[in-house]
Amino acid sequence: MISNMYIRGTQVNYYFVCKTKLWLFSHNITMEKEHELVKLGKLIHDSYYERDQKDVTIGPVAFDVIRKNDEIEIREVKKSGSFEKAHEYQLLYYIYYLNKLGIKAKGILSYPKQRKTIKVKMDSEKEKEIEKILSEIEEITKGKMPQPSYAKHCRKCAYFELCFA
Numbered sequence: 001m002i003s004n005m006y007i008r009g010t011q012v013n014y015y016f017v018c019k020t021k022l023w024l025f026s027h028n029i030t031m032e033k034e035h036e037l038v039k040l041g042k043l044i045h046d047s048y049y050e051r052d053q054k055d056v057t058i059g060p061v062a063f064d065v066i067r068k069n070d071e072i073e074i075r076e077v078k079k080s081g082s083f084e085k086a087h088e089y090q091l092l093y094y095i096y097y098l099n100k101l102g103i104k105a106k107g108i109l110s111y112p113k114q115r116k117t118i119k120v121k122m123d124s125e126k127e128k129e130i131e132k133i134l135s136e137i138e139e140i141t142k143g144k145m146p147q148p149s150y151a152k153h154c155r156k157c158a159y160f161e162l163c164f165a
């Protein structure tokens with residue numbers, strides 16, 4: 001077990017999307033629940049995966065869907081593929097976390113609107129990358145808030161008003 005396993009999957013995701021967003025979320029400044037796009041994501045999730053077991057929480061890690069065939073399969077449901085790398089590493093972190101608990105798992109990234117699925121697997125290189133990312137997340141959250149830097153996706157971000165009002 002490593003020391004930074006209190007980190008949440010969303011933080012790993014935000015590490016790739018925006019460091020300001022990562023910092024705000026890590027300091028419990030959450031506006032995500034109120035945002036329309038997040039509501040849409042939840043709606044897609046609920047209507048496409050009604051029969052699956054959902055919202056499994058282990059420590060700081062919450063999975064959208066978890067299934068058991070011959071091994072555990074985690075499915076992370078996303079509404080758009082715009083941040084595929086962020087989605088991939090979020091899912092890799094879940095797999096990493098389970099591996100550290102002695103549970104073998106594989107992952108599926110699912111984009112129901114695009115009818116697209118991507119298999120995500122852990123290997124030793126990815127494991128090292130995840131550990132580096134976790135350390136960097138710790139450093140970022142310990143420091144001052146990174147200055148917001150405007151990008152195309154900011155308009156759709158729940159923190160937009162906070163960063164640029």
Ligand code: SF4
Pocket residue numbers: 017018019020021024148149150151153154155157158159160163
């Ligand atoms: S509005 Fe832009 S800069 Fe601010 S948190 Fe969101 S993505 Fe980051």
